[in-house]
Amino acid sequence: MQYLTRRLVNAVLVLLGVNLLTFMLFFTVNTPDDMARLNLGGKRVTQESIEKWKAERGYDKPLYFNAQQQGTAQFTETIFWDRSVSLFALKFGRADSESAGDIGHEVGARMVVSLQMALPLFILQVFASTAFALLLVMFRHSRLDFWGVVACVLMLSISSLFYIIVGQFLFSRVLKLAPISGYAPGLDAAKFLLLPIGLSLIARLGGEARLYRAMFLEETAKDYVRTARAKGLSEQVVLYRHVLRNALIPIVTSAGSYLPYVFLGSLVFESFFGLPGLGAYVIEAISKQDFAVVRTMVFVGSLLYIATFVLIDLVYTWVDPRVRLS
Amino acid sequence: MIALMSGWPKFVLLWTDASIWLLLAALVAYGVMVLRKPQWAANWGKVFRDAPALASSLVLLLCLGVTLLDSVHYRARLPAAEGLASAAPAYEARTRSLLDALLSDLVDARESTYSRPLAYVGFTKESLLIGGEVQRVAPRLQFGGAHLQNPAANWLPDIAARGGTGLLWGALAALVLGAVGVVAVALGSRQPVGTTWGRIWRRQTAVPWHVALQTLALICLVAGPAMALSGPYHLLGTDLTGNDVLYQSLKSIRTAFVIGTLATVATLPLAVVLGIVAGYFRGWADEVIQYVYTVLSSVPNVLLIAACVLMVQVFLDKNPGLFETGAERSDLKLFLLCAVLGLTGWAGLCRLLRAETLKLRELDYVQAASAFGVSHTRIMVRHIFPNVAHLMLIVTVLEFSALILYEAVLSYVGVGVDPSMNSFGGMINLARSEMSRDPVVWWSFAAAFGFMVTLVLAANLFADGVRDAFDPRAAVFRSRRAVRSRKVV
Numbered sequence: 001m002q003y004l005t006r007r008l009v010n011a012v013l014v015l016l017g018v019n020l021l022t023f024m025l026f027f028t029v030n031t032p033d034d035m036a037r038l039n040l041g042g043k044r045v046t047q048e049s050i051e052k053w054k055a056e057r058g059y060d061k062p063l064y065f066n067a068q069q070q071g072t073a074q075f076t077e078t079i080f081w082d083r084s085v086s087l088f089a090l091k092f093g094r095a096d097s098e099s100a101g102d103i104g105h106e107v108g109a110r111m112v113v114s115l116q117m118a119l120p121l122f123i124l125q126v127f128a129s130t131a132f133a134l135l136l137v138m139f140r141h142s143r144l145d146f147w148g149v150v151a152c153v154l155m156l157s158i159s160s161l162f163y164i165i166v167g168q169f170l171f172s173r174v175l176k177l178a179p180i181s182g183y184a185p186g187l188d189a190a191k192f193l194l195l196p197i198g199l200s201l202i203a204r205l206g207g208e209a210r211l212y213r214a215m216f217l218e219e220t221a222k223d224y225v226r227t228a229r230a231k232g233l234s235e236q237v238v239l240y241r242h243v244l245r246n247a248l249i250p251i252v253t254s255a256g257s258y259l260p261y262v263f264l265g266s267l268v269f270e271s272f273f274g275l276p277g278l279g280a281y282v283i284e285a286i287s288k289q290d291f292a293v294v295r296t297m298v299f300v301g302s303l304l305y306i307a308t309f310v311l312i313d314l315v316y317t318w319v320d321p322r323v324r325l326s
Numbered sequence: 327m328i329a330l331m332s333g334w335p336k337f338v339l340l341w342t343d344a345s346i347w348l349l350l351a352a353l354v355a356y357g358v359m360v361l362r363k364p365q366w367a368a369n370w371g372k373v374f375r376d377a378p379a380l381a382s383s384l385v386l387l388l389c390l391g392v393t394l395l396d397s398v399h400y401r402a403r404l405p406a407a408e409g410l411a412s413a414a415p416a417y418e419a420r421t422r423s424l425l426d427a428l429l430s431d432l433v434d435a436r437e438s439t440y441s442r443p444l445a446y447v448g449f450t451k452e453s454l455l456i457g458g459e460v461q462r463v464a465p466r467l468q469f470g471g472a473h474l475q476n477p478a479a480n481w482l483p484d485i486a487a488r489g490g491t492g493l494l495w496g497a498l499a500a501l502v503l504g505a506v507g508v509v510a511v512a513l514g515s516r517q518p519v520g521t522t523w524g525r526i527w528r529r530q531t532a533v534p535w536h537v538a539l540q541t542l543a544l545i546c547l548v549a550g551p552a553m554a555l556s557g558p559y560h561l562l563g564t565d566l567t568g569n570d571v572l573y574q575s576l577k578s579i580r581t582a583f584v585i586g587t588l589a590t591v592a593t594l595p596l597a598v599v600l601g602i603v604a605g606y607f608r609g610w611a612d613e614v615i616q617y618v619y620t621v622l623s624s625v626p627n628v629l630l631i632a633a634c635v636l637m638v639q640v641f642l643d644k645n646p647g648l649f650e651t652g653a654e655r656s657d658l659k660l661f662l663l664c665a666v667l668g669l670t671g672w673a674g675l676c677r678l679l680r681a682e683t684l685k686l687r688e689l690d691y692v693q694a695a696s697a698f699g700v701s702h703t704r705i706m707v708r709h710i711f712p713n714v715a716h717l718m719l720i721v722t723v724l725e726f727s728a729l730i731l732y733e734a735v736l737s738y739v740g741v742g743v744d745p746s747m748n749s750f751g752g753m754i755n756l757a758r759s760e761m762s763r764d765p766v767v768w769w770s771f772a773a774a775f776g777f778m779v780t781l782v783l784a785a786n787l788f789a790d791g792v793r794d795a796f797d798p799r800a801a802v803f804r805s806r807r808a809v810r811s812r813k814v815v
Contacts, residue, residue, distance in 0.1 A: 017621035
């Protein structure tokens, strides 16, 4: 319990740091005046229209320190304070560009789409990679293992973009098995999601399986495995009951670091397949230079990231009793 | 930006050029040091005893050669206008590199639009007036196969003849280079050439030289026909604006190389200094440094880079005085991208070095040095750093391939290199729309795929060799996990 509290306090501190970092990055390099000019566009932007744009978005205050106010208001009547408080309250405000609406609403709606793709993907990914790695380990030092590893290295040397483009071409255009891109809510989503999930699975399989194989091999070299064999247990039992369980610890850590992306979605896959998820949202914002959206997404991303690591720690205490004791 | 005045062309030293040459100098210096230190030489010997690593080091050397050729930039002098002989010399607005000069045939042979690999007619049909009648035909290319009198009949024999000649030249080059290599090995091991050759042939050498020779032969046999055919034809076709795809791919190698090397090297200063300081002093310094890198690594990598690059873009737009030409602008952008990747990517290595230093500082030799009154700085530089340097090397080599893959994704997201600069990411980006055309324009995509997989695969295999040789506890698993902080999503 105490351990958990410490982790949570730590997480909040880190989140504060992230907030400061993103604020510095976005507001110091690129002052609100610049943002206004960029968004209003053109050269004939008057000072009044800039002031109006800033007032609409609450950017008409000093950045960090307000000398005109008294007492604590010197710090609270600033953009930094406003932005930080609203971010921590999860009120994201409106986007910089005119057409886009409320960021909070968008994030909520899009997270559902991202989850639909990423959650099944995450579960399948762990299963597929573990299964493939186990297969290789079962036939270790054989020809199957050798060529399996060769295939892994080859697969991880190919950019995920290639998998997407070839997959989309092959399955959607030539074989016409899946729609090229798009999205429909409800059960119809499945036919749009199948291809991106499958391709994403293949794209990551090489790297993951090789890593897991190494983890399994590290375990099989340990004493308890030799003891188990000496007891006369069959190779299958040794692998499934002993090695698999112990190798789960590094696998949980490794797989867990992907969890934030379960919510954030995959930048590349979503935009290639026209899925209106969070990843596609980021790409749109970048191409429109909508700093408010990118800033919010950096914050949301780190929030999820930190939450994930607290979660992983919890899972750790469950899979590895030794952690609870220390 | 420094522009040197000399002779007649005006040499332009771009930011990335300077960095690449500095890195090469550092690499050579390191090589000399390795030869002097038996321990290091033994480790590197182990790397090259690994057959895949040896073969891929040859491929990487080839790419390095291309990169270096493409890192000497100049602006050619324009012929002085009549009557203005005494005026200040004028230079072309375009910045070229030595590679451009070598491949000037490819650069100048610009078609009007797409054409298939080795084609003599264009890809799209146009309405032409033939014998007083308007017909929809694919027009002859301006350069590709322009020497053919009767293309329908001569095309295939011409390609076969040229390809065959190229293959012969390639084989000849392979023989000559192989002979030089064998003689060099013989001289190095102080044995007669005949004996050395016999041992290589029977695969009895410690370093698998036969693999090196095979790789060399393969490279020559591919390069020979490619060189023979790329002059009169477009070996890999042309893109939308009619530029040669082979040329673009060769130029992209430099971009990939620059990102792979500069961005990893940029992570080193912060990671090494902060990692060792945190591990050595512990206490509040450790807390602060840990806090900083936790904050940094809590922001999803792509988002952080995207944010930084957007800011770089704003900075460049605000300061147009920093560059004279478009090439200089895109180069500065590439340089800053590497800096951004470095500043955002040091957390993983820093964590690793901190943990290692924590272990090392408790060891007897460090304690002894401390008891003798050796200063903290000196202990860190003389006793800790050399003993964590292998981690630095392993991570650097591993990151190289990851970054090349990463560049493609970043370019797709829109925060990569400048669109005017050739890069694999840019090629793939364009390929997306090309693949949805009917009939499909596949060659740009295939070329990017081929070059990129070769480069990344070589880098991966080399990295594996280095890791296996340098990791004393063969703690393969741990270092690999820590490195995976940078994820491609």
